[in-house]
Amino acid sequence: MSRASAEHLISLIVHKVRLVIDLLEDISLKKFPSETPRILIDIIKNICLALKHHALTTGEDTGSLDDEDIENELKIILSLLLDITPHLRFVEGASVERTPWDLVQPFEDFSRRIYQKTPIILRPQWAYNFTIRPNLIRTYKACLESILSDDEHRVLFDKCPEEIYVISFPGIERKNILLQSILGHELGHPIASEYLGNEDQSSYLSEIRDEVDKHITETDPTKRSQELSDKVKLIQMIRNHF
Amino acid sequence: MATLVFGERGAVFNYGLLSTKTSRLLKRVVNNPMQSFSEEEFRIFAKAKTFLDQIIDGQRLMEGEKGGFKASLESVEAVSHALRILSVLRTEQMINEIKDISDIKKIFEGIRDVIQVINERQFGNIDSDKLYLARNFFLLISRKFVSDAQELAQLHPPMTL
Numbered sequence: 586m587s588r589a590s591a592e593h594l595i596s597l598i599v600h601k602v603r604l605v606i607d608l609l610e611d612i613s614l615k616k617f618p619s620e621t622p623r624i625l626i627d628i629i630k631n632i633c634l635a636l637k638h639h640a641l642t643t644g645e646d647t648g649s650l651d652d653e654d655i656e657n658e659l660k661i662i663l664s665l666l667l668d669i670t671p672h673l674r675f676v677e678g679a680s681v682e683r684t685p686w687d688l689v690q691p692f693e694d695f696s697r698r699i700y701q702k703t704p705i706i707l708r709p710q711w712a713y714n715f716t717i718r719p720n721l722i723r724t725y726k727a728c729l730e731s732i733l734s735d736d737e738h739r740v741l742f743d744k745c746p747e748e749i750y751v752i753s754f755p756g757i758e759r760k761n762i763l764l765q766s767i768l769g770h771e772l773g774h775p776i777a778s779e780y781l782g783n784e785d786q787s788s789y790l791s792e793i794r795d796e797v798d799k800h801i802t803e804t805d806p807t808k809r810s811q812e813l814s815d816k817v818k819l820i821q822m823i824r825n826h827f
Numbered sequence: 828m829a830t831l832v833f834g835e836r837g838a839v840f841n842y843g844l845l846s847t848k849t850s851r852l853l854k855r856v857v858n859n860p861m862q863s864f865s866e867e868e869f870r871i872f873a874k875a876k877t878f879l880d881q882i883i884d885g886q887r888l889m890e891g892e893k894g895g896f897k898a899s900l901e902s903v904e905a906v907s908h909a910l911r912i913l914s915v916l917r918t919e920q921m922i923n924e925i926k927d928i929s930d931i932k933k934i935f936e937g938i939r940d941v942i943q944v945i946n947e948r949q950f951g952n953i954d955s956d957k958l959y960l961a962r963n964f965f966l967l968i969s970r971k972f973v974s975d976a977q978e979l980a981q982l983h984p985p986m987t988l
Contacts, residue, residue: 654851657969661843664976668836727837731845731874734867787898790888798891814907 591643591650594659598640601666602633608673615680618689621704621749622679625721628745629672632725635741636662639732658732665728672721675751678708685759696750696772703748707768709756717771718751719778750775836979838904842878843972849875850965853941857962861950872946875965879939881905886932909935912967921963938964 609630617623640662644650678684689707696705710716726742733741752771758764848871855862864872881899885906888898913931916922922934937954941961944952 652851652854654847654854654966654969657973658844658847658851660973661840661847661976664973664980665840667980668840668976724837728840728844730841731848731871735870786900790898790900790903791893794888794891814903814910 591652591656591659594656594663595640595643595650598659598663598666599637601663601670602637605633605666605670605673606630609676612673612677612680615677615682617676617679618681618684618686618707619693619704621693621706622676624704624745625672625676625706625749628722628725629669629676631741632669632729633666635729635733635737636666662732669725675706675708675718675721678710678753678756679706683709683756683759685762685765688762688765692768695769699772700750700775702746703750704746705750705752707752707754709759710753711756712753713755713757714753715755715767715771716753717774718753719775720748721751722746722748839972839975839979842905842908843969843976845871845874845878846965846969846972849942850962850969853958853962853965856945856950856953857958860953860955864945869946872942876939876942876946878905879935879942882909883932883935883939885909886935890928890932908968908971909964911971912964915967916960916964919963921960934960937961 609626613623613626640659643658644652644655684707692707693705696703722742722745726738729738729741750772752768754765754768852864852868852871881902882905884896884898885902885904886909887896888902889906910931913922913925913934916934917924923930925931937957938961941953941957944950
């Protein structure tokens with residue numbers, strides 16, 4: 586490990602942040618049928634700036650960058666930045682020319698009757714499917730929890746909504762008003778997730794464990810645990826398709 | 828600690844950054860057992876303890892314990908990450924051979940003890956072997972999280988600077 590590696594990673598992070606912010610500024614020049622995409626633009630921009638600030642101040646406590654932990658931290662920050670970057674498509678796609686703009690406002694009004702404090706972004710996708718992304722802000726908060734102080738966390742998220750739902754529809758059906766009725770179905774997913782989230786996890790996890798135990802004859806405890814984890818992941822994936 | 832939904836990519840970044848920070852703080856204790864920490868740094872230790880609590884709860888579920896702990900999807904997620912480095916800890920001779928499944932929980936409890944003692948500002952009571960193990964646990968697990976994070980961000984090839 587060397588100081589040069591950490592410095593290189595910092596310069597990469599600073600450079601990528603600059604690129605993302607430039608793109609966000611370009612996207613913000615577009616017209617949107619509602620204010621929500623601009624709110625998400627600001628959130629992503631502020632997250633990028635927070636990551637940049639964190640990268641630039643890493644190592645200040647010890648006065649040294651020559652440390653594997655610092656290098657690992659910077660690599661995760663860079664990966665996080667690159668993982669968030671594709672979210673620009675949510676705002677870029679939400680512009681007036683890409684959406685059935687005359688539908689957006691009525692649909693937002695309809696959504697607000699169910700989720701008063703959760704604005705939505707409607708955007709086309711090339712995949713022929715309708716989807717909802719119900720936990721964008723919560724994931725951002727979780728990702729940043731360990732690198733932001735409570736104060737920084739508050740400054741970053743206090744003014745943004747608790748959550749934003751990103752609802753995607755098949756772009757080639759943009760003008761098919763009849764098909765867009767399926768959008769209403771997407772609004773039901775968060776309710777289903779909330780219902781399933783209230784299940785007694787201890788109970789069904791114990792049942793899964795007992796079932797897995799029956800099928801495992803090997804005594805390697807690490808393998809046994811991994812099989813349980815895989816099985817639970819499978820169940821979660823199935824549940825996510827509700 | 829924010830509640831993470833099982834399998835969410837947020838867990839990789841959150842646990843990853845928590846692990847690198849905890850590893851770094853523990854290194855300072857290894858180098859100077861009378862190290863002082865800021866409130867912000869104690870906040871990291873508190874989160875690290877929560878992470879270890881989840882790991883231990885997950886392990887208790889694996890072991891078939893009934894009651895007395897909180898089995899959740901988060902705890903299964905946490906222990907599945909932790910179990911990945913047991914073999915590395917063994918190869919590096921930082922832990923003894925695992926002869927019984929209950930040995931695994933004891934390893935994680937030993938690591939949690941160190942974090943707990945630091946959280947309580949009882950630096951004089953830190954077991955040096957457990958401290959060394961705790962530091963290496965967080966260093967090794969953070970390497971796994973780096974790899975996971977790069978995979979999620981589709982950084983191919985991974986950065987090997």
